[in-house]
C-alpha cells in the first residue's frame with residue numbers, strides 16, 4: 183500500500199515537473215566566444231529550499247559580461263544565461279526562505295552568499311564556499327525574464343516602497359565594487375588627494391562614493407574626454423587625459439612632488455596599474471579594482487621605501503544595505519550613471535551600444551522587462 187502511494191506521488195511529481203518544463207521564458211544565452219542569442223529557455227525552478235525565483239523587472243550589462251562574450255572567462259559554458267545585476271519581484275520562494283515572500287520587490291546582489299560558511303562569517307561573501315560570483319557565470323543569470331537566486335535570504339535585499347528601482351540596479355555590482363574595492367580599501371580620508379584611473383562605470387562609482395569621505399582633490403584619469411566631462415559633473419576636481427597628457431608630471435606638479443594619498447585602479451591593464459605605482463605618494467594606498475588578465479610590473483625598486491599599501495579585492499557587497507540607505511536618502515544619485523534604455527527583448531541592441539561605449543557615449547544601459555505588467 184505504502185509502495186503504491188509512493189509510486190503515485192513520484193508519478194505525480196513527474197507529471198508536475200513535465201508540466202513545469204513546458205513553461206519557457208526568453209533569455210540572453212552565451213554560445214561560445216562571439217556568439218550570443220536572445221532565445222527560449224526553460225523557466226527556472228526552485229532546486230533547493232533556500233532558493234527563490236525572481237521575475238526580472240530591470241537589468242543591465244557589465245564590463246565583465248563583455249569579457250565573457252569575448253571568451254575571456256573560460257569557465258562560462260555554452261548555453262549559460264549571462265548577467266549578474268538587476269531588480270525584480272519574487273515569484274516563488276523555497277520552503278526554507280524566511281526573509282522574503284512572493285510579490286516582494288528585491289535588489290539582486292552580484293554576489294551569492296550563504297551567510298553561514300567561514301568566509302561569510304568574516305563578511306567575505308565574495309569567497310562564500312557555496313556562492314561568490316556565480317550568477318551569470320557558473321549558474322544562469324539575470325539577463326532573462328526569470329532567474330533562480332540561491333541562498334536568497336542572504337543574497338537579496340528588500341526594496342523599500344517608492345524607491346527608484348532603476349537607480350538601484352547600480353547597487354547590484356558597480357556601486358559596492360567602486361566603494362569596497364576602491365574607496366574602502368584605498369582608505370580615502372577627509373582632505374586627501376586621490377586619483378581614480380579609469381572613468382568608466384566602476385571608476386565613476388568610486389568617484390561618487392569617495393565623496394562620503396570628503397577628499398580635498400579627486401583627479402580623474404581617462405583617455406576619453408567625454409567620460410572625463412561626466413566625471414566633472416560627478417564631483418571630480420581635476421581631469422587628466424592619459425592619451426594626450428603627461429599625467430605623472432601633472433600630478434607631481436599638482437602635489438608639490440609628493441604624489442597622491444590614494445590611487446584607485448579601475449581599468450585592469452598593466453599600463454594603468456603601473457601609472458598608479460608612478461603617482462602614489464609616501465604612505466599611500468593603491469587600491470586595485472580592475473580585472474586583470476596579464477601580469478603587471480611591480481616597481482619595488484621605487485616603492486620599497488615608500489610605506490605604501492597595495493590592496494586587491496573581489497566585491498563582497500557587505501556595504502549594500504548602507505548604500506541602499508544613502509540612495510533612498512538621496513545622498514547618492516546612482517541614476518546619473520544610466521545613459522541608455524532598452525526593452526529586455528532588445529538586449530542584443532543594448533550589447534551593441536555598450537560594446538561601443540565611447541562612440542555611443544554609454545555608461546550603463548538599463549533593460550526593462552516589458553512582460554512585467556501584473
Ligand SMILES: [Zn+2]
Pocket residue numbers: 244245246247266292355356
Ligand atoms: Zn559586474
Ligand SMILES: [Zn+2]
Pocket residue numbers: 295296297298299300301302309310311312313
Ligand atoms: Zn558562505
